[in-house]
Amino acid sequence: MNQTPPALGRGAAWFLTLGGAAGLTAALVLTIEKFALLADPNYIPSCSINPVLSCGSVMITPQAAAFGFPNPLIGIVAFTIVVTTGVLTLGGVALPRGYWAGLFAGTTLGVVFIQWLIFQSLYRIGALCPYCMVVWAVTVPIFAIVTRAALGHLPNVAVRSVINWRWTIVALWFASVLVLVFVRFEDYWMTVL
Numbered sequence: 171m172n173q174t175p176p177a178l179g180r181g182a183a184w185f186l187t188l189g190g191a192a193g194l195t196a197a198l199v200l201t202i203e204k205f206a207l208l209a210d211p212n213y214i215p216s217c218s219i220n221p222v223l224s225c226g227s228v229m230i231t232p233q234a235a236a237f238g239f240p241n242p243l244i245g246i247v248a249f250t251i252v253v254t255t256g257v258l259t260l261g262g263v264a265l266p267r268g269y270w271a272g273l274f275a276g277t278t279l280g281v282v283f284i285q286w287l288i289f290q291s292l293y294r295i296g297a298l299c300p301y302c303m304v305v306w307a308v309t310v311p312i313f314a315i316v317t318r319a320a321l322g323h324l325p326n327v328a329v330r331s332v333i334n335w336r337w338t339i340v341a342l343w344f345a346s347v348l349v350l351v352f353v354r355f356e357d358y359w360m361t362v363l
Contacts, residue, residue: 178259182315187256189308190249196304197245203301204229204240217300222355227297233290241287245305248280252312267320274320277313284309288347292354306347314340 178186203215207229217225228234234241255273258265284306291298314336321329332339352359 178315178319180260182318183256183259185256185311186252186315187260189312190252190256193245193305193308193312194249194253196301197242197249200225200229200242200299200301201240201246204234204242219300220358222298222358223300224297225299225301228291228295228299228302231290231295233287233295236283236286244283248276251276267323270316270320273316277309277316280309281313288350292350298351298355307344310340310343 199216203217203225206213207215207226213226215225215229217223218227237244251273255265287302288306291302317336318333322333324330
């Protein structure tokens with residue numbers, strides 16, 4: 171069978187497990203909050219903190235159900251797979267290359283989707299969902315880990331360079347999102363400082 175040796179260090183396997191669990195928890199809470207909001211339109215979600223940090227404002231938009239059902243349902247499935255992958259890897263299970271390729275395809279779609287959601291939150295909806303931001307925060311590092319596991323064996327120089335610089339790229343992504351959030355809601359942040 172075409173298997174790779176354990177492609178991840180223990181730290182990466184732990185991050186898949188714990189980061190996946192954080193994403194799964196956020197997706198579950200968002201799903202529960204969404205169903206509560208559907209049952210009672212006057213319900214105020216626990217993550218509606220102020221005008222900027224407001225899950226309720228985000229949940230009622232069409233973007234919150236981009237495929238016709240609540241987005242967190244995607245997260246429940248996806249993060250369950252990530253947690254399972256982390257646990258298997260921690261257990262020393264060598265997963266086939268095809269599995270890593272499939273997980274890479276899924277995390278790539280996840281990263282593209284959260285970039286779209288970030289744009290929508292900042293520039294169309296005008297509010298941030300704290301639980302959604304947990305999902306954003308764990309998805310990109312998970313993508314970096316999965317990219318290394320799925321593509322680390324390839325001899326391509328460009329791919330190797332991206333893999334070698336993956337944590338710098340992740341750090342730049344976080345910095346960029348933080349700057350965009352600050353600039354977009356600068357007027358509000360200045361009133362609370």
